[in-house]
Amino acid sequence: MNNLKGPVRVVGTGLIGASIGLALGRLGVTVHLVDADAESALMAERIGAGSRDVAGEPQVVVVAVPPDHVGAVIAAQLAATTSAIVTDTGSVKSKPLVDAGALTDDLSRYVGSHPMAGSERSGPLAGRADLFDGATWAITPHEGNRPEAVELIRELAETCGARTVELSVQDHDLAVARVSHLPHLMSALAAGTLVDAPASHLELSGQGVRDVTRIAGGDPRLWTQIVAANAPALTTLLERIRGDLDRMLIALGKDDGSGDITNLLMNGVTGAVRVPGKHGAPHTDDATVLVNIPDRPGQLAKLFADAAASGANVEDLRIDHSPGLAIGQVELAVKPASVDQLVKVLTERGWVVHR
Ligand SMILES: NC(=O)c1ccc[n+]([C@@H]2O[C@H](COP(=O)([O-])OP(=O)(O)OC[C@H]3O[C@@H](n4cnc5c(N)ncnc54)[C@H](O)[C@@H]3O)[C@@H](O)[C@H]2O)c1
Numbered sequence: 550m551n552n553l554k555g556p557v558r559v560v561g562t563g564l565i566g567a568s569i570g571l572a573l574g575r576l577g578v579t580v581h582l583v584d585a586d587a588e589s590a591l592m593a594e595r596i597g598a599g600s601r602d603v604a605g606e607p608q609v610v611v612v613a614v615p616p617d618h619v620g621a622v623i624a625a626q627l628a629a630t631t632s633a634i635v636t637d638t639g640s641v642k643s644k645p646l647v648d649a650g651a652l653t654d655d656l657s658r659y660v661g662s663h664p665m666a667g668s669e670r671s672g673p674l675a676g677r678a679d680l681f682d683g684a685t686w687a688i689t690p691h692e693g694n695r696p697e698a699v700e701l702i703r704e705l706a707e708t709c710g711a712r713t714v715e716l717s718v719q720d721h722d723l724a725v726a727r728v729s730h731l732p733h734l735m736s737a738l739a740a741g742t743l744v745d746a747p748a749s750h751l752e753l754s755g756q757g758v759r760d761v762t763r764i765a766g767g768d769p770r771l772w773t774q775i776v777a778a779n780a781p782a783l784t785t786l787l788e789r790i791r792g793d794l795d796r797m798l799i800a801l802g803k804d805d806g807s808g809d810i811t812n813l814l815m816n817g818v819t820g821a822v823r824v825p826g827k828h829g830a831p832h833t834d835d836a837t838v839l840v841n842i843p844d845r846p847g848q849l850a851k852l853f854a855d856a857a858a859s860g861a862n863v864e865d866l867r868i869d870h871s872p873g874l875a876i877g878q879v880e881l882a883v884k885p886a887s888v889d890q891l892v893k894v895l896t897e898r899g900w901v902v903h904r
């Protein structure tokens with residue numbers, strides 16, 4: 550470790566590039582900012598993601614531009630540098646390798662990577678220094694890479710706060726089709742049915758629809774490039790979903806279809822619990838307790854104090870709050886053995902609690 554000295558040149562200073570600059574800046578790594586759009590680089594500099602002074606050979610180049618441009622920018626950066634290790638943050642890993650390979654003979658200084666953290670927002674002003682803290686960052690070396698080059702990119706990701714996972718380019722693209730690209734398409738399709746919904750229907754929106762539609766807000770131009778670049782893997786998954794949709798439609802049309810509906814829903818439960826929890830840890834068996842919380846200052850602090858008094862350790866929490874309502878709901882995740890005592894103490898102290 551500690552081979553990352555900088556400077557790091559970030560090409561593409563939008564959400565991801567600016568966040569990388571901010572994250573590296575926390576540990577004093579010098580970051581140089583380049584963007585085809587001068588305004589984007591200026592904004593990134595203003596929020597403290599680095600400087601637009603790009604003189605000299607960088608130690609590392611991070612290419613954080615939209616997927617259609619990644620390969621060409623990698624090739625251009627390899628040509629513009631002599632020793633720098635070049636990586637990219639593109640959401641699909643086979644396309645940059647093919648695109649850059651068509652433009653240069655030597656890809657030994659290029660190591661692919663992909664931070665598995667982001668947002669539905671774009672541009673430098675959406676950048677956050679803590680975006681990658683605890684997130685997974687995929688490293689996808691190819692045959693021509695030297696181990697030291699791969700190690701340097703691993704160190705870059707870890708300096709940004711992430712934990713790294715190494716996998717092949719092909720395996721990466723299959724994995725993200727499942728855990729990122731298909732979920733995005735499903736979110737967009739579900740949100741699309743709201744386009745012509747009457748306001749009186751939308752008024753009933755609760756946390757469920759907010760959870761399902763958040764990522765649908767992502768930039769459609771960026772996501773078109775992402776899903777087009779991963780079409781083969783996505784096609785296989787979409788065909789599977791089409792089969793499940795047909796099964797659901799047939800079951801809904803039958804008087805005795807509830808068994809098959811339950812089977813499809815059970816399948817969802819089984820899949821959902823396989824999603825790893827925070828920091829890449831396995832999904833825990835924590836139990837959840839829901840507590841109604843009045844929208845008044847100090848209530849959250851009081852709830853935590855009362856939970857602590859029961860002896861329960863709060864492993865995680867989520868707050869659902871609808872603007873305009875005088876009450877919200879807090880979901881406390883605790884060890885199953887703590888639930889009974891937690892519910893007893895909170896109820897005694899006046900909280901409305903649901904298991
Ligand atoms: N948005 C996410 O959640 C997310 C997460 C992980 C990885 N990624 C990947 O990271 C990359 C960047 O995504 P983003 O969300 O930061 O996009 P963004 O739109 O916020 O920023 C992209 C930036 O690249 C610049 N740019 C475009 N073409 C360029 C070129 N030829 N040379 C230099 N600059 C150029 C744009 O001006 C823009 O400032 C994409 O490849 C994306 O697939 C995105």
Ligand SMILES: O=C(O)C(=O)C[C@]1(C(=O)O)C=C[C@@H](O)C=C1
Pocket residue numbers: 639640664665666667668669728729730764
């Ligand atoms: O949190 C989000 O908004 C994201 O969609 C981030 C997300 C993901 O699917 O996890 C989106 C695309 C990227 O390539 C990596 C991360």
